[in-house]
Amino acid sequence: MAQFSKEELSFVEELPNDLKCPVCLNILTDPHLVSCCGHNFCGSCIERVKASNGSCPMCKEEEYQSFVDKKCLRIINGLEVYCSNKEKGCQWKGELKNMSTHLNKEKREGECQYEEAKCRYEKCQERKQRRYLKDHEDKECPQRLFQCQYCGEEGTFLSITKDHYEECRQYPVTCPNKCSSTNMPRGSLTAHINECPLEPVDCVFSWAGCNDKPLRKDVHVHTADTKHMTLLAVACGQLKKENEEMKKENEEMKKEIRENNDKIKKEMRQIRYAIPDYPLLPIKIARKNEPVHFYTGVGEHGVHMSAIVKGGNKKFTTEDVFLLLAFHEGKFEKYEPKIPKIIADDGFAKIPLMEDVKAPYKYLPHDILKNISDCDDNTDLEEGVIKIKVGTFSRGPNPAGIRFQRVTIKISFEL
Template identity: 50%
Template sequence: MRAGNGKQGIKLEWPYGHIMSHFSKDELSFVKELPEHVDIECPVCLNILTDPHQVSCCGRNFCGYCIERIKASNGACPICKQVEYRFFPDKKCLRIINGLQVHCTNKSKGCEWRVELRSLSIHLNHGKREGECLYEEVQCQHVLCSKKEGRCYLKNHEQNECPQRPYQCQFCKVEGAYFFITEDHSTNCSSYPVPCPNTCTSSHMSRQRLNSHIAVHCPLQPVNCAFSWAGCNEKPLRKDMEAHTSDAKHMTLLAVACGQLKNENEEVLKEINEVKAENEKIKEENRVLREKITNDNKEMKEELSRRDTQILSIFNIATNSSKWLLPIDITITSGVVHFYTSKCGHHMSASLVKKDDLPTSIYTLFLAFHEGIFDSLKPKVLQIFGKYKDRAIPLIEDTEKTYDKMPYDVLDEVNNNNDTVPTGVIKRELGESLFIFTEDVHLFVK
């Protein structure tokens, strides 16, 4: 052991190779009364001096650990308040303390051991399962158990008393803590033996067999009469069923029930025949409907094929047609111009006619609808305008007569005599012009 010099701390090592537990004076029972001049308590921790060290200032003894801690923090002597002091081991004091005869701290529990104080810690071996003192309390080894028992009682507690000790259900072999198996598990264990609630001769059986026993086997279980379907509402015990059903009244019930069943059977047969007739009717309707659907499908396919052929033919004609499409320009010299309002549109013709009325000329535009190759497609009539002298003039009025199909050469006759215009030909006065040159009209759609 090394002594401190006021600046250097000490390493606490016990001269007898073990560490002595801290005890207070009140915890110990001394065999002989202590002399008054012997001071064995540390003024700091108030326990029995452990590794006693004496200070140079006032000569008092302290635990080696306590005085070293105070000195390391530059603290003054707890007794005389001297700042400058040294401390060193007091071997005499150590011999006196270690030689004191004490009773075991478990004397009140039955331990009769007494020996020098230095060996008390070894005797107790506090907190360890193994030790000399059989009355020192030790923590139970089972998880969740907070119980402490003396070493002499510990084995019995852990094996026979601890609620957390391992335990196995003797009926289903499930393992768990003792309190769980005996309390919670036992009320739900399917193999746990239970008595029949009817107190029959099968007094004990597994819980999982109980329902089957009551439903099928128990002779003391009240059951519905075998003729309950016939109107018997009594519930005899299972063992009395044969005697109960042999009663003559059951024959009467059986006869009445058979009569009712016969009537019900006739009603059911009647309903079955009605359903069969209705079913045959539905079958015939379905057959007719299937034939109609088949014929309709055939006609639809033929119509689609015809339409496909027609559309293909029209497409070929439209592709190879020599007629113009709007927009076009028409002059006096153009004559009658045939055109289509759009691809797959209406077939029309137009001509521009000038009537000289010196000093001006009057320009008139004639239009007519004709039979076209796309009429079966019912094309939409677009808004057609004529641009004359930077003015856009609407040419088509949406009337019934507007769409009359005129002869192919109707405008040829109008060009020869524009005073008489056939019904169905569209006539639009464009205006007068002072120019001696030929005017033109630009036809377009919106």
């Protein structure tokens, strides 16, 4: 029986000599028969002899053959043996051929309760006799299924008792201050510390400089300690000083505000002085000989200008009307000026004369427009004077509906 070592085999009756191998002197394993003298040898023993060109170990014949001896094998398999676990207490005995079934080696289940098998949990390497295996798996194995008895979390015995207990919120703990509170769930420890009579707390006069940490139960006794009087005196002195400093700062701020107010009032007075000596747009210009002076606005684009309405190209019943504009030096010109969007408004309709454009900017003498007589399409004007043709108008009352010549032009920003 190749599957058992000679140490595992224990025969009930003494082994007959012809079932022992003459070479190795043990029970025949894989019994072979030699053709020379009919003796039996282990298959491996006789092969070894043949390989070294040896003669038959029994009859010394040099030419022989060997065959598997199935009859001999049957006899050996029928021999009665004790269980290989006899020493451990197994009472089984039976034919050799049945022992492997009895042992069912390396399997968890099997007839022989003295055979060792591995624990069912993969991570556990423990080997136990079958009769002890269930107890190990159910009660001892660190890999067995286990539930935290405090919160119900499931895991292995090892993971629950080693790691989980360290963090379980329901795990019973004792107050670290050694007060009378024991067996409280870990999760409520923080709340307990906030009222534990043995927890050190800040003195109510910590703001005044007391760094003592009396136990919560002793706070009242500690608070009554007269040493706090000294601390309070110092702290009050400090507060008083700070209060005075704040008052002083307050006064300074008030003063600053007053000064700012005065400054603003003064500036406003100055602005009032700066009111221009000519009207601001919009203005109306009638057909007169005198030019009208005005400012286009106060501020960034405010500029001093003058305007006059002139006729020209006179025909029998009509003439053309022109608006002349000029820039002058003045108080308000600050930046590059723009001519405002000019609208001629004769009381019936608004005629856009000129879009908001940058002017060919040039300061001209104050009375430049006053000296211009009538003007027409071809009149040469001094550089910088802007000429805009307002339209063709009637020279007198006209039943045909052509506008009356005494047109009034309103110059304004288009809003």
